[in-house]
Amino acid sequence: MAHIGNGTEYGLHCLLLLARPLAEPASSRDLAELQGISTSFLAKIFPKLERAGIVKASAGIRGGYQLARPAEQITVLDVVDAIEGPKPLFDCQQIRGGCTIFEGKPPAWMTRGVCGIHAVMLRAEKLMRDELARTTIRDLADGVASKAPPGFGMQIENWFADRVNVRSEARLAVVTGPRPRRKADDE
């Protein structure tokens, strides 16, 4: 499995859709269905983004998610860390101290500082993380917008608005119940 998994990929694509504020918050179900991805998987990702202060949730039939801060203040690294959690590139097992020649008492010269192998991995990880921190959700959204034809953003907005309206009307029908039978119906 890749170090940065599908959860992060799905999360980033959703945040792209939220970068341009929608008329109403988007539900994770709608975000999943628009993109043809698993609704149950996405439902587990949004609470992680919420805990990290990347999105905020609102409840109710017209509730859903929106960005908790401007898209230019959310980096790809923020999203990776929120969804992947603490996941080092390399997890040093301190092999150097276990050399049998030391008979369980590794000398100070051997265990001083970071192991040379670990140090290389930490340098590589830092460069990787620095690069992920250089790009924001705004940058990514601008990249899509620069390729998209005029009106694509509005098309997306309308799709979400339609979904919210359909859901609200369906809920209203449940609350008010079916049309009552009238005497004329039996005639």
Place this chain on the structure above:
Amino acid sequence: MAHIGNGTEYGLHCLLLLARPLAEPASSRDLAELQGISTSFLAKIFPKLERAGIVKASAGIRGGYQLARPAEQITVLDVVDAIEGPKPLFDCQQIRGGCTIFEGKPPAWMTRGVCGIHAVMLRAEKLMRDELARTTIRDLADGVASKAPPGFGMQIENWFADRVNVRSEARLAVVTGPRPRRKADDE
């Protein structure tokens, strides 16, 4: 689990021990026992290093592994690739083409070029890999040598030589069998 796992860590530590050529090739069992790591796990790692042309094997009671090329020509990245295999940082699922608005026919503007999210991941991965390619087994071995007291290298060499000798003598005893009973023994 970390992206770069224990197998690579064990492999790198072993290659460090082989950087200064030993009198005879080292068996993976001896390399494991010297370092207090799993012999069965290490036995699975060395064939990967051999297939990648990093070590070469020799058979027989005094056989084992040695570097297949000079330590300054083996980078940390070579070892990571040999042991981890093809393992991208991020495995793009092409989410962008699945948007339901496109009804299964994503337009050319959407699928042109690399996805912006994938592009960020590829840049981060390249920086990580470039850094891993900058350090060689020679650099790592020099780092240990610069900290170690005089005579440590020789201590390691002697440990391996003792093991080979003990094994050869044990094998000799098996081949020649127990000392034959002589008439005098019964007297």
